[in-house]
Amino acid sequence: MSIEFIGFLAHQEASEAVVPHGPLVNPEFVGAYARTQEYGGFDKALIAYHSAAPDGFQVAAYAARETSRLGLLIAHRPGVVAPTVAARQFATLDHFSQGRAAVNIITGGNDAEQQRDGDFLGHDERYERTDEYLSLIKQAWQSPEPFDFDGRHYKVRGHFAQVRPLQRGPAGPHIPVYFSGSSPAAVAVAGKHADVFMMWGEPLAGIAEQIAAVRASAARYGRADKLRFSLSIRPILGATEDEAWARAERILAATRGKLEKAAGPGGLHRIAPGQPQNVGSQRLAAFAAQGTVLDKRLWTGIAALTGAVAGTAATTGIGGNSTALVGTPEQVAEALLDYHEIGVGTFLIRGFDPLLDAVLYGRELIPEVRRQLSLRQHPGQARRAAAGL
Structure with a gap:
C-alpha cells in the first residue's frame, strides 16, 4: 500500500x-505555506471550512497559482450551495490547477454551526441530504447529456454542465472525494460514496474499529476494496524524546493561556461547554479520559483541555483534531507506520506552530516515514543496512 501526506x-x-x-486574509502567508509544503514533499493540503472563515475555493485558487504540484483538498459542506453549482466550481478549479482539485465532504455535526449558514436540518437528515448531494454532483461530473434528478432534498430538470473535471475515475470525469464523519449515519454514506475516509487521531484499536465499520458499509455497494483511509494527527517533534515532550508541555501551556484569555470571566467552559455534539469529538474526549498518553506516544493533552470540541476555530484556532504523536522523527515515523500496517494509507499532518512544523515535517518526518516504509516493504534491504552492506 502506498502512502500519501x-x-x-x-x-x-x-x-x-x-x-x-x-x-x-494573508496572501503572503498562504503562498509561503503552500510552497513550503510543496517543497517538503506533501501530496496535498487541506483548506478547512467554517461558517465565519474566508472562502476556501478562493484560498485554493490562490494556492494553485503559487504552486505547481501540490494538490488542493477543499473542505466542503453540502447544503450551503446547490450541488450542480458545486460540481461546476470543483470542475473549473480542476482545470485551472491542472488536475489538482479534491473535495473533503464535511456534513457537519454541530447544530449551531450549521444554523449560522442557514441550515436547520437535524443530524441524520443532513447525512441523507449528503447522500443525494454526492449522487447528484457525481452525475453532473460524468453525464455527457442533460439529465433529471428527483430526490427528497434536490430536484433538477435538464441539467447539463459544460465543464467537467480534468481528472478521471473508473466511471469517467471525477474528483477525489474525501469524507469526514464518525457517526453511524456518516459511515453509511461514506461506504457508498467516499474514495478516502478520514479519521482523527485515535489509538490503533479505535482506528481499526472505524476501518472495519466503513469497509462493512462499503461492502453493501461492492466497494470494500475501493476505499482508502486517512488519519489526521498533529506530530510534535524533538531532536530527543525528552525535547519533544517538553515542547508538548509548552504547547499545552500556550493553549491553556490562549483559552483563558478568550474565555474571559467565567473560565474555560465558555469555550468548550459540555458534551460535544459530533461523534468524532465525543470519541476523542472519551479516549482522552483514558489517559494522557495512549499506545506508544499518542498524546491527548490538548483534546483533554478542550473537550475535543470542534467548530471554535473562528475565535480560538481550535478544532476537534487535536491529538498528537510526540517524539523524535524516527519515533513518530514508526508510530505512523503502525497505523499504516492496519490500513491507513494517507496521513494529514499539521503542527501547532504551522509554518515551522511544515518545514520540519518536510525535512525530517516525511523522508523518515518513506525510508522506514521502504525497509518494512523490503526486509532484505533492512538486513543489509543493519549489517553495514
Missing part, C-alpha cells in the same frame, strides 16, 4: 497555541 492551508497563521496574527 496531506498538509494544511489556512488564510492566516494560527493554531491552538498560536494567536492569529497578520491580516485575516
